[in-house]
Amino acid sequence: MGHLAKDKGKLVARVRRLQGQLEAVARSLDEDAPCGDTLQLVASVRGALNGLTVELIEEHVRNHVVDPEHEADPERAKGAADLLAVVRTYMK
Known part of the structure; x- marks a missing residue:
């Protein structure tokens, strides 16, 4: 996705935040945290990953298909x- 070079730093920062969120899920599981707390962490990871996915799809469409x-x-x-x-809408 070479066309993302200008925003590469922001994207990498988002991925690193996701890594931190996943590490929090792992810690939650290791520490036998309450199920609700762990599920909330997982939901946060899912939301962040969906947001990143939407951004990447949108950039791909705008750069390789058609920019509306x-x-x-x-x-x-x-x-x-x-x-x-x-x-x-689908990825929310």
């Missing part, structure tokens, strides 16, 4: 915008 903000064909622009909206 710069597409001259209104139908293609609407189709791409609709696809991105569905992906964002």
Whole structure:
């Protein structure tokens, strides 16, 4: 995903935060924390991973398929915008 080079630092920082969240899940399991607390940690990891996934998919679509903000064909622009909206909604 070479086109992400300008935002690479931000993406790597997000991945490192995810690593920290996963380590918190592991500690929670090791320490026999209450199930609800562990499940909350897992839900947080899932949300963070979904957010990262949406960002990567959106950048891929905009750079390799069609960027709705710069597409001259209104139908293609609407189709791409609709696809991105569905992906964002699905990944919430």
